[in-house]
Amino acid sequence: MKFPSLFTSGRASLGAIALMGFAALPAYAQDAAEPAAEAAAGDPAFIFNTLLFLMGGFLVMWMAAGFAMLEAGMVRSKNVSMQLLKNIALYSIAGLMYWAVGYSLMYVNVNGYFGTFWPYSWPAAGTANEGDYAVASDWFFQMVFVATAASIVSGTLAERIKLWPFLVFVVVLTGFIYPIAGSWQWGGGWLSEMGFSDFAGSTLVHSVGGWAALAGALLLGARTDKYGPKGQVQPIPGSNMALATLGTFILWLGWFGFNGASQLAMGTNSDVSDVSRIFANTNLAAAGGVIAALILTQIVYKKVDITFVLNGALAGLVSITAEPLMPSPFMAIVIGAIGGVIVVFTVPLLDKLKIDDVVGAIPVHLIAGIWGTIAVPLTNPDTSFGVQFIGIVAYGVFTFVVSLVVWMIIKAVIGLRVSAEEELSGLDVAEVGVEAYPEFIASRVR
Amino acid sequence: MKFPSLFTSGRASLGAIALMGFAALPAYAQDAAEPAAEAAAGDPAFIFNTLLFLMGGFLVMWMAAGFAMLEAGMVRSKNVSMQLLKNIALYSIAGLMYWAVGYSLMYVNVNGYFGTFWPYSWPAAGTANEGDYAVASDWFFQMVFVATAASIVSGTLAERIKLWPFLVFVVVLTGFIYPIAGSWQWGGGWLSEMGFSDFAGSTLVHSVGGWAALAGALLLGARTDKYGPKGQVQPIPGSNMALATLGTFILWLGWFGFNGASQLAMGTNSDVSDVSRIFANTNLAAAGGVIAALILTQIVYKKVDITFVLNGALAGLVSITAEPLMPSPFMAIVIGAIGGVIVVFTVPLLDKLKIDDVVGAIPVHLIAGIWGTIAVPLTNPDTSFGVQFIGIVAYGVFTFVVSLVVWMIIKAVIGLRVSAEEELSGLDVAEVGVEAYPEFIASRVR
Amino acid sequence: MKFPSLFTSGRASLGAIALMGFAALPAYAQDAAEPAAEAAAGDPAFIFNTLLFLMGGFLVMWMAAGFAMLEAGMVRSKNVSMQLLKNIALYSIAGLMYWAVGYSLMYVNVNGYFGTFWPYSWPAAGTANEGDYAVASDWFFQMVFVATAASIVSGTLAERIKLWPFLVFVVVLTGFIYPIAGSWQWGGGWLSEMGFSDFAGSTLVHSVGGWAALAGALLLGARTDKYGPKGQVQPIPGSNMALATLGTFILWLGWFGFNGASQLAMGTNSDVSDVSRIFANTNLAAAGGVIAALILTQIVYKKVDITFVLNGALAGLVSITAEPLMPSPFMAIVIGAIGGVIVVFTVPLLDKLKIDDVVGAIPVHLIAGIWGTIAVPLTNPDTSFGVQFIGIVAYGVFTFVVSLVVWMIIKAVIGLRVSAEEELSGLDVAEVGVEAYPEFIASRVR
Amino acid sequence: MKFVMAIIKPFKLEAVREALTELGIQGLTVTEVKGFGRQKGHTEIYRGAEYAVSFLPKVKVEVAVDSDMADKVVEAIATAAKTGQIGDGKIFVHSIDKAVRIRTGETDTDAL
Amino acid sequence: MKFVMAIIKPFKLEAVREALTELGIQGLTVTEVKGFGRQKGHTEIYRGAEYAVSFLPKVKVEVAVDSDMADKVVEAIATAAKTGQIGDGKIFVHSIDKAVRIRTGETDTDAL
Amino acid sequence: MKFVMAIIKPFKLEAVREALTELGIQGLTVTEVKGFGRQKGHTEIYRGAEYAVSFLPKVKVEVAVDSDMADKVVEAIATAAKTGQIGDGKIFVHSIDKAVRIRTGETDTDAL
Ligand SMILES: Nc1ncnc2c1ncn2[C@@H]1O[C@H](COP(=O)(O)OP(=O)(O)O)[C@@H](O)[C@H]1O
Numbered sequence A, B, C: 001m002k003f004p005s006l007f008t009s010g011r012a013s014l015g016a017i018a019l020m021g022f023a024a025l026p027a028y029a030q031d032a033a034e035p036a037a038e039a040a041a042g043d044p045a046f047i048f049n050t051l052l053f054l055m056g057g058f059l060v061m062w063m064a065a066g067f068a069m070l071e072a073g074m075v076r077s078k079n080v081s082m083q084l085l086k087n088i089a090l091y092s093i094a095g096l097m098y099w100a101v102g103y104s105l106m107y108v109n110v111n112g113y114f115g116t117f118w119p120y121s122w123p124a125a126g127t128a129n130e131g132d133y134a135v136a137s138d139w140f141f142q143m144v145f146v147a148t149a150a151s152i153v154s155g156t157l158a159e160r161i162k163l164w165p166f167l168v169f170v171v172v173l174t175g176f177i178y179p180i181a182g183s184w185q186w187g188g189g190w191l192s193e194m195g196f197s198d199f200a201g202s203t204l205v206h207s208v209g210g211w212a213a214l215a216g217a218l219l220l221g222a223r224t225d226k227y228g229p230k231g232q233v234q235p236i237p238g239s240n241m242a243l244a245t246l247g248t249f250i251l252w253l254g255w256f257g258f259n260g261a262s263q264l265a266m267g268t269n270s271d272v273s274d275v276s277r278i279f280a281n282t283n284l285a286a287a288g289g290v291i292a293a294l295i296l297t298q299i300v301y302k303k304v305d306i307t308f309v310l311n312g313a314l315a316g317l318v319s320i321t322a323e324p325l326m327p328s329p330f331m332a333i334v335i336g337a338i339g340g341v342i343v344v345f346t347v348p349l350l351d352k353l354k355i356d357d358v359v360g361a362i363p364v365h366l367i368a369g370i371w372g373t374i375a376v377p378l379t380n381p382d383t384s385f386g387v388q389f390i391g392i393v394a395y396g397v398f399t400f401v402v403s404l405v406v407w408m409i410i411k412a413v414i415g416l417r418v419s420a421e422e423e424l425s426g427l428d429v430a431e432v433g434v435e436a437y438p439e440f441i442a443s444r445v446r
Numbered sequence D, E, F: 001m002k003f004v005m006a007i008i009k010p011f012k013l014e015a016v017r018e019a020l021t022e023l024g025i026q027g028l029t030v031t032e033v034k035g036f037g038r039q040k041g042h043t044e045i046y047r048g049a050e051y052a053v054s055f056l057p058k059v060k061v062e063v064a065v066d067s068d069m070a071d072k073v074v075e076a077i078a079t080a081a082k083t084g085q086i087g088d089g090k091i092f093v094h095s096i097d098k099a100v101r102i103r104t105g106e107t108d109t110d111a112l
């Protein structure tokens, strides 16, 4: 009996050496389990590093679900299907665009400001590249990052942007804006030359997403009735706190991949120890963000607003993302806690500016992202506040301006916003055609 | 101070060498952390391979939750508890049956058509088998696959099948039908001899589940009022798109384990590179399915039906499952996109045939599964359309006929379908006794 | 072009050796991808062990979401935000307290009864400790365990305890009670000296949580109207079975980390084989719990109560946790199934005693935890019923008494329970200020 | 003008609406309600304890009609909603003084 | 015949139902509603901004009764639903012309 | 006393409540309902099959008022709820015999 080779069937089995639960079997297959001939013995470091990317990659991929749930919970029930749809679509677009052009633009042959315009591919099946890890695993890991940036935009602009204009922007963001900006630092471009430091992307991922969202929010305007005639804020509570909390926990889990695998290696004792440090610090910062928001809302508002606490967790995570390795546990907590404080104070601030950010993505990702990037020199002696500042400004200006232009073009060509009537009836009826909760009578007052 | 050995307490600690955050402690335990004596140094390849199965296994196990959520979202609220119950019960039954008989029948001493009827067991604690990986990890990985096949059936037959008859079928499917069919290929049986190829189970898992579901659907009939007196289709919207989307994301995540760990090895650079390739291709195919369904529904129906988009993601995943390794990125996208197209066209087709498939499992798993299997020779030169076709037909005829017979016997002996009245009041009240959302007033019109 | 070093930017790239999808590019970057100099080659066993902790750790961290969803589904909609808030807050507090004092108290310099009062820290970035694994990964893994214990308390006391008193108790539990108790066994203290055995914490984690919950429940009293004037039980159905099921699946998934990584090592073939055995046994026990509860509720109550089935899965998991390695598959199923039986009989029993346990945490975690610990000598010849019994009693007396005292102090100082009116209006309005489902009209009858 | 309020079984709503449309009725209002009546609810068991579900889901249909249509409307509903089984529901009729169509300001019969 | 409509606090529903059952009432219909009244709602803060929740959850109970039962029914409801606190609700009574039991076609008092 | 029942578009509730408050009305009761009328619902496509959504979300506002207030109340609602578009809804008025405030036992006009 010959077992199918790996390529033919994808299966082999050690059934032949199986030990039976109750009795020995009369005969075993004799010739089973000839191990597929290995061209060369594996290099553990190569495998460990690749595994780190794969594990980190699937954890960050899972964050796509986290954003989807968080946003579905923070919008009104009449817009839930739309928000879900946007999230699964943007993740898919990010995956395709980052293959079609993004990865090469960010990492291949970067001239200081951008790389190469070409689809990216990997070694043939059955072969491995030289180097420290399999490039396909790196592509996978980098790809899920770009999806994260796009998710941020989706949350801010919820409940009033049309589907297709949003998706067009996602194409540009994930195929061009993010990769070009990313090449400056992670692609080895000018900012990295200068000594800018952003370990896992407080600025490169989170602030970039936040700036793109801000540009969109300014152009799109607030949801109808979000701000009253006398300028007062009229809160629009999210429809499902259970989903919002689930989304936050998913993001928290995914962040271990986001920060941990940004170590980029675990083939040595010190690398895997660093990954461990990063896991611990990431968790401590998130916890710091939660507890800060918890205590602060109790003091300021006399009740604990769960949405602030959820935002606090995420702001803690974003804050530590620029430097999850160097801080001591205590510093990690402090950095995260300041993220939580930022949320509680900047969410109302944005409202005062009449910038309507449905899920609080700008405070969480942009402002806490800036904080996290600024805070790097506090614990990393190889960095300087000056260069960090230059990096933050460079990313801000580039992303904001380009995004604004792209949003303006889209607005001019196909329009951005649903009609007032469609906004009222809900985007699910207007654009998706399938209500999220068709059987439940929702309070349709707003 | 002696630390407990691993078997006694399961814990050890390096506390003794811990570095304190603020101050050194006066004394450390001196004799801590004697590493448990290792019989032999580990073989990294053995460990990597086993780890791949464990990781793949827990990711695929998580798909059980994905099916549960997807199906809970696609049925009406009055049947949600029942659907949840079926999913957790079928996963449990699959686990028990695959131990009691399934694994041996599929892998041990396969005579070409089936293996051995015996419970399966593993090396004793503290020992390891010869070979390339721990057999218990392989059992775990194979077991979660059979649960997947059973989940497919559950989705199609929702909202009208009684609990116990369904569970009886699951016993037969997971203990006998799936393992016997599986032995033909992955067990090294006649189809594998012939050169059939199905890397991770487009046919062996997904189509098998789909054929079993189809047989059940034909015998069970459609839900009351699904088809009107004049033969028109009367849509029955699912109750919760957020859960359906969550389920889809869970399945997408789990699929990295499903396809990636079907490489069966990651102890060499080329194996782990192949796993990486598979991760990337799997994601690209799913994204292709999403985008195809998105664009197509917009064009055909003028609105984007989110349920089609979710099905599109899954159809893309099923399509690439037969060969996730060989395709180039571009081909992976195309293969997945065709899966998305299949969904949009075959869901209405089934309705025309009055086959009532609540979640679209037949288009997604059976039809896209056939497509994926047929497409293998497009990228894998070691395969042929002829043999692929023979495999598809063999699995189809065997699974469909045996399932139909089993369903007929169950129907004759204990009946399959709840009464019209029970269907109206909902299966939660009729069979589970606990409503899923007892506090929410649902529209009870249908 | 120079690539940023790992510490500066956290990124490197093999873009230079990328293979293009469609065409070769004119030039590649030449000098990319200088691998970061490695101080020393990695020790695979060290890396594998650390990886086991990290993977186990993130899986168990995910259980925090599982408890949150399970509890959110089992309470009434008017208390859902509160329950979610408690869960994310307790996980955060556990993380901070276990750093600030817990870990050292449990593992550092244990004198037989407790360790050291100090925050805990890890080797500096870029360095690794001596020993078999990175201590930070162990801290992470141990930390998520303590959060589990706190989650148990949260479920029992739901729907009537105030936020802050609960959180104060969590501070004490996670910083002091759990670590001190834990040091007796896993810290190498007196019970471990005596030969007590609790592999992954049926007693140390689950029963400890259960005893603390029981003490709180006795002091807090039942929810208004849970027990009628004539002493009859008046069921208060949970609001969302989909969330409860999701939570159960999350916990099930997380348990592979809980039990599997409690092997504490996977650097040898036999260790990773043991981890595999544990995965399989853990799954079989859970399945046994499900099927036992399923059949038993059908027989006893004529309908299958899904909440019992969910509890059955968890009770199966708790039961196998004290010894997931030694049992044969068959014994694992039996041990888990008895857990399922325990649930079906002890839930009504608690109600007879008028102990109001909202989610069934006491039957699942405390009673099944005792059962699991008692059952260890059935399969582990190195243990004895006598010593197991001593351990169970010791943990019971210590945890229950100390918890009771702490609860009494909190009650005296700040009070435990919301007012009758607040309980009626729901804790979300009273304490959180944000309703979980503001748009859905819930049946407010109870 | 008369105001007809019917409490019916939920799955009969579509039939009732069709019957009324055939009579030329152009508008009606529907509310989800719970009914307590001769049709007993059922006993459920939750976590081992029995409890009575005494309220059953029903649908309330309300139609304002011209007085001379009232009887026909009542009859049409009664016929369409009938299953012959306990719990089919009730129809109640009372007089109204006034009806206004908000959009146009039309009143009374014109407003219906 | 009279039609009694009561707006009560939700948690009083069970008490009201029992009181009516004791009077021999065999059927009633319940609707979840939101009430605005002297009992002020509360101010909430969501993401840092205050807003007034002016509508409070209430339950509407409707019972059609024989005219001479009406007063007793009103009294029974008023007693059972009373907490003495603001927001206890209201009872309104109006006459109905006709009642029909759909299942049997019985009318008026027989139909109740 | 009169009982005014208005079926309005949901997003007009706040405007109606304000208009009534200005008139001095101190209480009202609101119910989520679904309306069928001249304003046609829409056709949806679910999984490739068309279906008509004929019921649209509406809100029912109920106010019991002193008889001489009735016309003003009707007018206030009609004005506040009007968009001029089809589907704005209806107002129906009928007489009630009695009103009771549960908390105090006050009756009729005092109870409102
Ligand atoms: N006196 C009543 N007043 C208001 N509603 C009633 C009354 N009696 C019955 N109903 C409503 O009618 C429904 C059906 O009544 P029931 O007594 O169960 O059966 P039947 O209609 O066959 O007599 C009840 O569920 C309730 O909603």
Ligand SMILES: Nc1ncnc2c1ncn2[C@@H]1O[C@H](COP(=O)(O)OP(=O)(O)O)[C@@H](O)[C@H]1O
Pocket (backbone or CB within 6 Å): E007, E034, E035, E036, E037, E038, E039, E040, E056, E058, E085, E086, E087, E088, E089, E090, F026, F027, F028, F029, F030, F062, F063, F064, F065, F101, F102, F103, F112
């Ligand atoms: N004029 C009215 N018409 C209709 N419903 C009313 C009216 N006044 C009060 N209600 C209802 O009665 C409920 C209780 O009234 P409220 O004024 O708050 O307290 P109380 O009943 O103690 O006077 C309100 O929430 C509302 O649902």
Ligand SMILES: Nc1ncnc2c1ncn2[C@@H]1O[C@H](COP(=O)(O)OP(=O)(O)O)[C@@H](O)[C@H]1O
Pocket (backbone or CB within 6 Å): D026, D027, D028, D029, D030, D062, D063, D064, D065, D101, D102, D103, D112, F007, F034, F035, F036, F037, F038, F039, F040, F056, F058, F085, F086, F087, F088, F089, F090
């Ligand atoms: N005869 C009627 N009886 C009860 N409710 C009605 C009646 N006619 C209309 N309605 C309610 O009024 C709403 C609006 O009516 P519609 O005919 O759509 O528009 P318009 O109010 O502009 O005439 C309907 O959705 C329905 O709820």
